[in-house]
Amino acid sequence: MRVVAAMSGGVDSAVAASRMLEAGHEVVGVHLALSQSAATLRESARGCCTIEDAGDARRVADRLGIPFYVWDMAERFAKDVVADFIAEYEAGRTPNPCLKCNEKIKFAALLDKALALGFDAVATGHYAQIVEVPDAGAPLGMRRELHRAVDMAKDQSYVLGVLDEDQLARSFFPLGDTTKPEIRAEAAERGFSIAKKPDSHDICFIPDGDTRAWLTKRLGAQPGPIVDTDGEVLGQHQGAYAYTVGQRKGLGLTVPAADGEPRYVTSTQVKSNTVVVGTHELLGVDHITGDHARWCGPAPEGVIEIGAQIRAHGQEYPATAWAEGEQVQVRLAERIRGVAPGQSVVLYDGTRVVGSATIVSAGR
Amino acid sequence: MTAYLDHAATTPVLPEVIDVVAATMRDVGNASSLHAAGRSARRIVEEARESIADDLGARPSEVVFTSGGTESDNMAIKGSLWRQTAKDPRRRRLLISAVEHHAVLDPVEHLVTTGQADVTWLMPEADGVITPSALTAALAEDPDAAAVVSVMWANNEIGTIQPIAALAAAAHEAGVPLHTDAVQTLGQVPLDLTATDADMVTLTGHKVGGPLGVGVLVVGRDQDLVALTHGGGQERQLRSGTLDVPGIAGLAVAVRYAVAHQEAEARRLAVLRDRLIDGAHALDSSITVSGFWERGDTTRRLAGNAHLRVPGCDGDSLLYLLDAVGVQCSTGSACQAGVPQPSHVLLAMGLSESDARGALRLTLGHTSTEDDVQAFLHALPAAVERARRARHATDRAS
Numbered sequence: 001m002r003v004v005a006a007m008s009g010g011v012d013s014a015v016a017a018s019r020m021l022e023a024g025h026e027v028v029g030v031h032l033a034l035s036q037s038a039a040t041l042r043e044s045a046r047g048c049c050t051i052e053d054a055g056d057a058r059r060v061a062d063r064l065g066i067p068f069y070v071w072d073m074a075e076r077f078a079k080d081v082v083a084d085f086i087a088e089y090e091a092g093r094t095p096n097p098c099l100k101c102n103e104k105i106k107f108a109a110l111l112d113k114a115l116a117l118g119f120d121a122v123a124t125g126h127y128a129q130i131v132e133v134p135d136a137g138a139p140l141g142m143r144r145e146l147h148r149a150v151d152m153a154k155d156q157s158y159v160l161g162v163l164d165e166d167q168l169a170r171s172f173f174p175l176g177d178t179t180k181p182e183i184r185a186e187a188a189e190r191g192f193s194i195a196k197k198p199d200s201h202d203i204c205f206i207p208d209g210d211t212r213a214w215l216t217k218r219l220g221a222q223p224g225p226i227v228d229t230d231g232e233v234l235g236q237h238q239g240a241y242a243y244t245v246g247q248r249k250g251l252g253l254t255v256p257a258a259d260g261e262p263r264y265v266t267s268t269q270v271k272s273n274t275v276v277v278g279t280h281e282l283l284g285v286d287h288i289t290g291d292h293a294r295w296c297g298p299a300p301e302g303v304i305e306i307g308a309q310i311r312a313h314g315q316e317y318p319a320t321a322w323a324e325g326e327q328v329q330v331r332l333a334e335r336i337r338g339v340a341p342g343q344s345v346v347l348y349d350g351t352r353v354v355g356s357a358t359i360v361s362a363g364r
Numbered sequence: 365m366t367a368y369l370d371h372a373a374t375t376p377v378l379p380e381v382i383d384v385v386a387a388t389m390r391d392v393g394n395a396s397s398l399h400a401a402g403r404s405a406r407r408i409v410e411e412a413r414e415s416i417a418d419d420l421g422a423r424p425s426e427v428v429f430t431s432g433g434t435e436s437d438n439m440a441i442k443g444s445l446w447r448q449t450a451k452d453p454r455r456r457r458l459l460i461s462a463v464e465h466h467a468v469l470d471p472v473e474h475l476v477t478t479g480q481a482d483v484t485w486l487m488p489e490a491d492g493v494i495t496p497s498a499l500t501a502a503l504a505e506d507p508d509a510a511a512v513v514s515v516m517w518a519n520n521e522i523g524t525i526q527p528i529a530a531l532a533a534a535a536h537e538a539g540v541p542l543h544t545d546a547v548q549t550l551g552q553v554p555l556d557l558t559a560t561d562a563d564m565v566t567l568t569g570h571k572v573g574g575p576l577g578v579g580v581l582v583v584g585r586d587q588d589l590v591a592l593t594h595g596g597g598q599e600r601q602l603r604s605g606t607l608d609v610p611g612i613a614g615l616a617v618a619v620r621y622a623v624a625h626q627e628a629e630a631r632r633l634a635v636l637r638d639r640l641i642d643g644a645h646a647l648d649s650s651i652t653v654s655g656f657w658e659r660g661d662t663t664r665r666l667a668g669n670a671h672l673r674v675p676g677c678d679g680d681s682l683l684y685l686l687d688a689v690g691v692q693c694s695t696g697s698a699c700q701a702g703v704p705q706p707s708h709v710l711l712a713m714g715l716s717e718s719d720a721r722g723a724l725r726l727t728l729g730h731t732s733t734e735d736d737v738q739a740f741l742h743a744l745p746a747a748v749e750r751a752r753r754a755r756h757a758t759d760r761a762s
Binding site for chain 1 (some may be wrong): 684754
């Protein structure tokens with residue numbers, strides 16, 4: 001097959017490209033320029049898309065002897081990922097931009113362009129597995145399922161939970177059967193100079209990791225009250241948009257709670273610009289409603305037993321779920337804490353990713 | 365089979381240049397040393413200088429060796445601005461054509477953003493030409509402030525040749541020196557510097573089959589520049605640093621070849637260029653050529669430049685698809701980290717960003733043949749069809 005290997009300049013995508021080449025595919029390396037100020041040569045301990053990263057990707061492509069190009073998707077990324085991220089926070093939700101990037105950029109804009117240019121698929125360095133299972137009803141007698149990676153510490157199936165069957169049919173994740181330390185060793189064996197390059201983490205377009213400061217710069221300071229569940233004002237915040245349900249740090253409350261217990265954000269109300277805090281106990285929810293449902297295979301019928309995961313490297317909780325049109329209802333077996341609107345809930349059947357939805361509300 | 369159609373980026377080094385460079389590299393000698401080896405190296409440099417001066421209609425003392433076009437451009441703009449403002453602080457206005465290479469644009473923007481200069485951009489006509497009357501009008505706005513004029517002799521993207529002699533005359537009328545970046549021009553247009561009377565002329569080796577990393581700024585004897593580098597005082601104190609004797613020797617051979625073959629080569633390349641443009645038109649009548657173009661002409665458009673715009677395509681998709689089948693060309697515009705930016709040249713000519721997107725620059729040089737043109741024309745229809753589909757897919761998704 002003719003495959004575009006998305007190459008970030010990191011270790012994982014470098015090994016992914018090598019493995020595709022060794023599997024006999026015709027591989028072309030593509031680095032996505034996503035930052036609108038790509039001219040910064042930032043020390044790349046986190047994030048991606050610096051000139052240095054593009055250069056690292058190019059050197060890997062040189063070593064592999066494959067053609068290499070940079071595709072500019074900065075405008076799309078700014079609109080579909082960054083602007084969406086800001087709008088979501090502004091609306092009082094906590095989005096995960098990596099899912100959005102996979103849904104709109106890597107497995108949409110990039111994949112569509114690649115297919116139009118005559119490629120058959122896109123390969124990335126995500127830790128996840130595609131499993132082909134016999135299915136008499138499917139076009140080739142085979143159906144592709146998305147599963148967790150064998151390395152649970154690195155598993156990235158959560159951020160891929162937005163991919164539908166068509167996208168999975170055109171995707172390769174060659175690292176899913178290997179652990180990260182083994183990938184690093186493989187990169188070193190292959191002589192890649194980036195074998196020891198630190199992992200990227202956090203949000204690539206917020207290089208210092210300070211999301212609240214980044215948001216404040218864009219949305220401006222909007223001072224408002226921090227209140228308890230009785231409505232009593234306990235302090236001030238600089239913008240309700242920057243707070244997330246379950247958050248404990250950074251509240252700046254000087255008056256201790258009557259019971260001496262720590263206080264957590266239990267809700268943010270952007271209309272009245274109010275942050276409500278309460279006890280740990282108040283955070284517990286056992287029902288989640290999600291919208292923007294995306295199914296990584298056929299949409300489930302009836303009530304299904306699943307595991308629900310609500311953040312990228314979070315735990316999986318036993319639950320039942322059912323689809324209601326574009327919505328998904330998730331009933332958790334027990335109360336969990338720190339469920340914020342805007343986060344994605346990804347549903348698993350064993351290691352298989354069933355689908356995902358964006359959390360609209362959570363309650364009891 | 366591969367077709368190399370990017371000679372304006374760099375052109376293959378001439379075999380005779382390789383021989384001279386290799387032979388010169390075998391000899392020891394710092395051209396600034398006083399002993400026999402030094403004198404021998406110095407002799408090679410001075411003979412090269414005389415040879416180049418002779419070929420260009422300049423005096424040997426006017427030939428200043430540099431590392432190439434970018435350094436020469438920086439030296440001319442910054443060097444003359446700094447000298448003029450030192451003499452008269454009011455003289456801080458740069459009059460610069462809006463279609464310059466980044467080697468001119470970026471030093472100018474640096475000087476402006478650091479408060480050292482003001483700039484008046486000279487806008488081209490729709491065909492890419494900067495007219496002498498536009499320059500005269502710009503100079504008349506504030507005659508006591510003008511420090512230096514810079515207009516490239518021929519544009520690197522669309523190949524438009526500027527009326528440099530007339531522009532130099534217009535600048536001199538106002539008592540202002542003129543610099544011209546002529547890196548694309550050498551070998552394609554007669555460069556008689558005596559007749560043209562430009563005060564500073566940028567040239568580089570690798571566009572004419574010379575070595576990479578060596579170039580010239582021709583600096584008129586009456587031009588007094590502030591140096592950018594200081595040290596051993598080489599090159600009229602303008603460009604300190606140990607001289608690159610092998611590179612300079614090779615450059616002289618390349619310049620001689622370019623000038624000797626200019627007339628015949630321009631005629632030969634214009635035929636290939638016209639076939640390429642006509643052929644592209646014949647395949648797809650919506651394809652347009654940018655800038656002035658007339659069949660057989662070698663005086664208003666570079667003989668080796670074909671700049672095409674393909675509606676409904678992205679230049680980088682076309683570049684990839686052609687590259688994949690061995691046809692190597694450029695989108696023409698500058699890249700930032702490998703990403704082609706919308707061409708400032710096309711935008712300055714009044715094109716919209718969307719019209720500027722499907723640009724493809726095909727440039728011919730001394731190794732180009734009819735086969736290269738045919739390879740491109742053979743590959744073009746499928747590439748255009750695919751690239752249009754890709755644009756359609758990305759437009760639809762957004």
